Amino acid sequence: MIYYFLLMLSAVIFAVQFIVTKVFQQKNGTGVIASIILSLVGYLTITIFFFVKGSISNGQVHFGFSWFTFLIGIAIAVLSFLQIFTSVQVLKIGDMSLYSVFLEIGNILFPSLTGMIIYKESVSVIKIIAIVIMIVAVVFSGIGVKTGKISLKAFILYILCMILNGLLGTFFTIHQNHPELSASPILKDGIYSVDNDMLMMWLGITTVLVSTVLLVAFIIIKRKEGKSIKETFNVKSLLWLLLIPVFYGLCNGIGNYFIAISTEPSALGSSIAFPIVDGGVIALSTLVGVFLYKEKLSLNKIISISLVIVSCILFMFA
Numbered sequence: 001m002i003y004y005f006l007l008m009l010s011a012v013i014f015a016v017q018f019i020v021t022k023v024f025q026q027k028n029g030t031g032v033i034a035s036i037i038l039s040l041v042g043y044l045t046i047t048i049f050f051f052v053k054g055s056i057s058n059g060q061v062h063f064g065f066s067w068f069t070f071l072i073g074i075a076i077a078v079l080s081f082l083q084i085f086t087s088v089q090v091l092k093i094g095d096m097s098l099y100s101v102f103l104e105i106g107n108i109l110f111p112s113l114t115g116m117i118i119y120k121e122s123v124s125v126i127k128i129i130a131i132v133i134m135i136v137a138v139v140f141s142g143i144g145v146k147t148g149k150i151s152l153k154a155f156i157l158y159i160l161c162m163i164l165n166g167l168l169g170t171f172f173t174i175h176q177n178h179p180e181l182s183a184s185p186i187l188k189d190g191i192y193s194v195d196n197d198m199l200m201m202w203l204g205i206t207t208v209l210v211s212t213v214l215l216v217a218f219i220i221i222k223r224k225e226g227k228s229i230k231e232t233f234n235v236k237s238l239l240w241l242l243l244i245p246v247f248y249g250l251c252n253g254i255g256n257y258f259i260a261i262s263t264e265p266s267a268l269g270s271s272i273a274f275p276i277v278d279g280g281v282i283a284l285s286t287l288v289g290v291f292l293y294k295e296k297l298s299l300n301k302i303i304s305i306s307l308v309i310v311s312c313i314l315f316m317f318a
Contacts, residue, residue, distance in 0.1 A: 044204065050198075051201050069202045111271070112270060114170045140307065177265055200253055
């Protein structure tokens with residue numbers, strides 16, 4: 001039961017991250033530069049936090065390395081920014097609700113199939129039903145708005161976003177299923193497990209590296225266009241520029257840390273962990289919207305939350 005508790009706690013943390021991200025975007029916009037700086041400061045916070053946490057846990061300075069963890073981290077960072085760039089394009093011509101549906105379905109479906117097909121996680125009728133119900137819950141969460149006719153370009157971008165988001169969870173799943181190749185693996189009774197402090201630290205380092213490269217590239221591009229970074233990003237408020245991304249980083253890092261613990265082979269696995277977290281985020285984000293942002297609780301949203309609860313209960317018996 002401890003893993004289910006950690007996953008629900010992770011969903012709560014990601015719901016808080018949703019609020020933090022929304023506040024940051026209200027102050028600084030949703031452009032590419034803003035997203036890069038949010039990631040840069042946020043993941044620098046993750047790097048420092050888990051380096052300190054790992055060192056305290058081990059009673060000494062703790063810093064491990066493996067090419068496997070490093071390359072997985074680079075892949076996740078690159079995919080994250082590809083998703084950001086694609087999202088910026090899709091939201092120019094598409095609908096936010098449909099975009100969210102495709103995004104969440106990708107993050108549920110891809111890791112779940114990877115875990116069950118490639119890594120032989122347990123497959124049962126109850127688990128399949130629970131996954132299907134969670135996907136239906138995602139669909140209901142996003143069909144309350146009239147979207148009109150979907151263009152072919154928008155549909156292709158929706159699918160691309162779904163694939164990119166799904167691959168993020170897939171690479172995470174691949175890493176957790178090869179603990180012997182990871183940075184500073186923990187060996188106990190002849191069985192390896194992932195040092196999740198090291199994993200999160202390297203996810204932070206690699207994302208900071210990719211963020212820095214992208215930020216420099218965008219600054220150079222803007223200067224060639226005769227613009228300064230001040231024209232594309234609000235640098236007047238130090239509070240919104242640094243402190244909010246730091247809080248965002250702590251939420252993101254701790255939330256993913258709990259997922260990392262729950263997706264190891266000795267725990268629940270990806271086919272249970274990702275659907276539960278995504279479902280929890282959907283339900284909690286809906287409630288946050290209703291109580292904090294005074295959004296209307298439609299029938300579709302009520303059905304969605306109900307299906308999330310049913311699916312989570314089924315997963316406990318899968």
